Amino acid sequence: MKDQVIEILQNLTGSDEVGKDLDVNLFESGLLDSMGTVQLLLELQSQCGIDVPVSEFERSEWDTPNKIIAKVENMQ
Amino acid sequence: MPNIQPYQNPTYFLILGVALLPIMIGMLFGKKLHWYQTLISFAFLVLTFGGVKWEQGIALIGYIVFEVCLIGLYHLYRKKKNATWVFCSAVILAIIPLVIVKVTPAFENGQVALIGFLGISYLTFKVVQMIMEIRDGIIKEFKPWLVLQFLLFFPTISSGPIDRYRRFVKDYNKIVTRDKYLNLLDKAVWYIFLGFLYKFILAYYFGSRLQPMVAQLALSHGGMSWWVVAYTYVYSMHLFFDFAGYSLFAVGISYIMGIETPMNFNRPFKAHNIKDFWNRWHMTLSFWFRDYIYMRLVFFIMKNKLIKSRITIANLGYLTLFLIMGFWHGVTWYYIVYGLFHACAIILCDAWLRFKKKHQARIPSNKFTEGLAIFITFNTVCFSFLIFSGFLNVLFFHGTLN
C-alpha cells in the first residue's frame, strides 16, 4: 500500500523527492496544489478503492507523504 | 435602546472586557460556562442589531430561522437518500437571501434590501458549508443548538473570519488545560493590541487622513494622474489595516472564549506570487472558495472526464471561483472586473510556474529575483484594489465624491 501511494504521488508531482523524504511538506514546497489534491483523491479512489470526500480533506492532515499513507491505511 | 457596532470604539471593548471576565475565570478553573456564554452572546447581538438597527435584527432572526430549518430538513432527507437535485436545491435555497440582498441595489437604484443585515454574506458561507458537508456525510448529526452557536458566534458575526462547523464544535465542547488557556490568553491580548495599532492608528491614518485628501486631489485633477497612483497605495494600506485589524479583534476575542477561530491574514504583502497572495489574504474566505467551489468543481469535471486538459480544468476553476467572488462582493462592474482581473492574474501565474518548473536550470533564483517577485505581486494586488475600491467608477463616471 505504502509503495502504491508513493507511486501515485511521484506521478502527480513529477518528482522523485516524495519517495526520498517522506516528511516533506507537499503544499509548502509547491509539489502539490488544489488541482493536484483533487487528482490525488481521484487516484486513491480508483487505485486503492478508498473514498475521501473533498470536505474530509483537511490540508494540515494530508501535507506529507507519511501522513497520507497513515490516512490511507486507516481508511482501508 | 443603545446600539453599538462591534469593535468601533473604546466603550465596546470596555463592555466586552467586563463581560468576558467570568468566562476567563471559568476557563482558568477548567469550566466552560456555556449558559453564560449564550447569555452574553445574546446581549452583544442585541447591542449590534437592536436600537436603531432593529430592522436588521428582525431580518437576522428571520434569516436564522429559515437557514436552520433548511439545514435540519436537508439533514433529515440525507439520512435516507442522496439525490443530487435535492442537494442543489438546498444550496440554492440557502444562498437566495444573500442573492436578493446583493442584487437589489443594482436594480433598485442603490436601495438596500429589507432582508439584509450586517454579516449576511459570512453567515451564508457557514450555512452552505454545512449543507455540503452533510451531503458528503461528514456532518452526521444535526444539533440545532450547536448550529445556532456556530452561526451566531458573536465575535465573528459581522465580517468573519469564516470558521468551519466541525472545527468550531470541537473547540466549543473541549475543556482546555490551564496552561493551554493561559497561552491562548497571551495570544489574545497580543492580537487585540496589534489590532488596535492596525485599525485605530494605521487604518485611521490611511483611511481618514490620507485617503480623502488624495481622493480630492485626484478628482480635482481629473482623469489619470499621479494622484490616482497615490490613491491606489493609500487605499490598499487602508483596506489591509482596517480588515486585518478587525480580524485580529475577532480572533483575539474568540481565543478568550476558548474558540480558536482561524487567522485571516498572514503577511499578504510578502507574497511571492498571486497564488501565494491568496494563501495569505483573507485566508478564511479564499480557503472557503478553494475547498467548496474550486476543488469541488475540479473534482466533478475530472471524475466525469468532461475536460481532458488539466490546465483547462484549473483555469476554468479559477475563472468560476473569482467570478463568484466578484459577484459576492456586489453586483457592480468594478467588483466583477476585480474578480476577472484576479482570475487572469492567477492563470498567468500558473503558466509562469509551469514554465519555471520546466526551465528550472536556466532561471536564476536569488535574493534579487525574490524581491522582484514580491514587488510585482504587491503592485498587481494594489492595482486590483484600485479596481475594487470603486474609485475609478467615481473618477470616470461621476467626478465627485458623495
Place this chain on the structure above:
Amino acid sequence: MNVFKKLFKIFGPVLIAALLLFIFLISPFGVKNISQTTIQKAALSQSPNVFKGTAVKEAAMSQNYVPFFGSSELSRMDALHPSVLAQKYHRDYRPFLLGSPGTQSLTHYWGMQGIRKQLTNKKAVFIISPQWFVKKGVDPNAFSFYYSNLETVEWLRQAGNTRMDRYAASRLLTMPSASSSETLEKCILKVAAGQQLSSTEKTYLDLKYNMLKHEDQMFSMLTLKDKRSLIETGEKQLPDTYNTAKLNKIAENLGKANTTNNRFNVDNNFWNKRLKKSYQKLRNEQSNFSYIKSVEYSDFELVLNQFAKQNTNVLFIIPPINQKWADYTGLSMNMIHQFNRKIKYQLNSQGFNNVVDLSDDGSSPYFMQDTIHLGWKGWLKVDQYVNPFLSKKQKAPNYKINNYFYTKNWQQKENISLD
C-alpha cells in the same frame, strides 16, 4: 502563585498602561511647555487642529498675539499681509490667524470658547465676508471640520439660561457634530431648553474637560503646517522702513506682475487652478445671489455677544468684491450695498463702532488678490486701520447687546436705512 504570575505577565502591562493613561487624562495638571517656534508656526498655520484646540491659542494670546478672525482671505500671504507687516516693522503685536476656507460666524463663536479669558479686555480684528451670509449660513460639513467637543465642553461648563446660550445650543443641534456624543447632546438639549444641568452632568463635563484638554495639549501641535517661509519671502520684498508711498508702489508692482494671464486682475495661480476651465460658465451666474436674508446674521450676533461679554475691543473689516469679476458674474452691487447697511446697523446700534468698510474699493486695481479675497493693495489699506488700532491705546468700548438680532425677523429683514 504561578497562575497569577502568568496572568500578570499577560494583563499587567495592559492594566498599568490603562491606569496611567486614565490618571494622566483626568488629572488637572498641564504637561507641555509650548515653545515660541510652535506658537509662531501655529499663528500662521490656519490648521483646523489649532482652530479646534485651545492650548496654543491660550499660550499665544497671553503674549502679544492678537486674534485675526476671518476666513479664506487670511491665507493670501503676499508681502503686504498683516503677518508680514507686523513682523517686518517690529510691531508690538503679532496676528494669530484664526480662520480658513469655510469658517464662519458660528465656527468662530465656538472657536472663541477656549480663549474667553484671553479675549477679556483685549483687542481683536474681525474680517466679515459677505459671502457667509447665504440663506442657510454655514455649511454643516464645513462646520464639522472645525468643530471639537473640547469647545462644546468649555461652553457647556459656563452656559446658562440666556438668549445667547439658548440660541447657540439650538444652532449646534442642527449640525451633525452635535450628536457625536450622547451625553453632550443631552446637555446641549438642556441648554437649548433653558434647563439646568444636573450635578452628575457637571462632574462628567469637568472630567471630560480635563481629558480633552490633555488630548489637545498632546496632539493639536503635532502636524502644524509651517508657513514661516512665506512670511520671510514677503519680508524680503519690503523696504526697511515703513513708508506708505513706497509700499503702495510695491503692492502695485506685485499685483501687476502676478495678474498677467486674465482680464479680471485675478492672481495667475488662482486663475489657472480655479477659474480658467470654468469661468465661461460663470457669466451672470451670480445675478440672483443675495446676502440679505440669512441665519448668519444671528450667528454673527453670537460672536458680537461673546465679544461684548468679554469686553473685547474689536476692529471689524468689511472687504470689497473684485469689481471686474462682480460685473462679469452679474453680482448685484445694489444687494451688496444693502448688505453693508444691514451689517453696519447690527454693529453700530450695539456699540461696535470700529468698522472699516472697504466695499467701495473693489474697482481699485490690485486691491483684491482674486475674486473675493483681499490682496496686495487691499492688505496695505487694511494695515492703515489695523496698525493704529492695535498699536495705540483705544477708548474702552461700551456695548449694548440687543436680543432682537437673534430673531427670524432680523434675519429676514430687508431695506435697512442707516440714519
